[in-house]
Amino acid sequence: MELTYSLTACLAIFVLFIFSILLRNLASCAKNQPPSPPSLPLIGHLHLLKEPLNQTLQSLSAKYGEILLLRLGVRKALIVTSPSAVEECFTKNDIIFANRPRSLSSKHFSYNYTTISVAPYGDHWRNLRRLAALEIFSPARIAVFTGTRKTELMLLLRELMHKCNEGGGSTKVDLKSKFVELAFNILSMTMAGKRYYGENVADAEEARKARFLIREMLENSGRSNLGDYLPLLRWVDFKGLEKRFTTLMQRLDKFMQDMVDERKQLLAAGSNGSATMIDHLLSLQENEHEYYSDELIKGIIMVLLIAGTDTLSISLEWAMALLLNQPEAIKKIKAEIDAHVPEDRLLEEQDLPNLTYLQNVIKETLRLYPPVPLLIPHEASENCTVAGYHVSKGTMLLVNLWAIHRDPKLWEDPTKFIPERHQERRDDGFTMLPFGAGRRGCPGAGIGTRVLGLVLGTLVQVFEWERTSEEMVDMTEGRGFSIPKVEPLQAICRPRQAILQQHSLVPP
């Protein structure tokens, strides 16, 4: 008897489910929907999504349209590859698209959707952005940490110099790992006054454990899972995945809490306050304890560490790879630096505005290899229209900026590395948007470009660089949320004669 009831109930739920899908489809047919490829029952277009996603979506857009609607299981996704539609999304519809879709990984790695990168649009997120603009990314706050960025870079230069000395004048460098280490050290020194990579770490064992955790953190944050699109699948590996994420987040939380507690102890012992970003946030906590809770501070540090490390290290790696394949560009950077920076000192951040060719190299790198090629997904909080098409509430927005940056209608020789193309170009914001646009655009753009300019410029000022063999550097793009280089970049460096003569700059 009970079995009959259960079977009837299951059948009824199934019929209702199919009926609701039919009704939904009928309702959407009545409206002007964006074009869409043929889809399969239940999974919709999920089977079409092969990695690298940016390239697959580019092919689908070329076939079906620059504004494309995909059904990814229970979710709808609007794929936009047209600058005018992007402009509409981030101007007229900016508030509507200022939401983020929820996912299993964002739930676990965001203190329950409260961190700046995934919090829904609303008072809490607006407060976080205001706080970030004022207390973290304002020119005054960025200036406070100029010395920290410089010190970390000098440590890398010294390490390379030392290895060159040992290697009889030159050394082979694993640039991928060096850039991850440098980016993370810059950020962790800024946040907590601690470094986790290199010979100068305070506690080698603690740093080793932290490095494992950091790698896991970078690999898992931003991951999407099939269960986000097919809730039925959650029952298959849901428990295992949830458990893995929960354990990882517990360890991450402890890592962040230790950072905060250590700063509290140092401050209590009378150390110089406001020396790190955490100190500064703790000083705000003194006056507004409820708002500036430890959890809020941990969430801020975690997001900045993740958002900054990946983007900076990946961009530096692509930039150097492009330069190694085009040594004339290295010569031009060198000539520009030699013309604008006095011989007896290394490049400083304040030199960057005078180094336009270097800036164009950075722009061209971010055009060809934007580290967040589809932006962080946005979500429509209301029905709206884009390019005359109806977009329903809850639709996810993916802007394929990788495809826009390589669109032959917008760029001559789009796949070629030509820094000069940016010389006369007016920034219109929607044909080139490596940092996104609108309310949800990257708040770290200013500091990001500064770090890229400082690191890249100084490496070229101090060393001669060449490929490890006659062969061109392999430029195959990997899979994932950001565009990593499949082959980790290696290169050979040797100190420039002019720098060796100024020996005291970078002691071996």
Ligand code: HEM
């Ligand atoms: C080359 C360097 C960087 C690039 C290309 C970059 C790019 C981006 C992009 C495309 C987004 C998503 C925008 C959107 O969804 O519309 C983003 C968001 C974000 N970025 Fe960056 N980023 C860089 C460096 C940084 C750095 C150094 C930090 C902080 C230390 C940072 C912090 C953030 C945060 C907090 C968000 C989330 C904003 C929000 O949801 O309100 N980024 N970034």
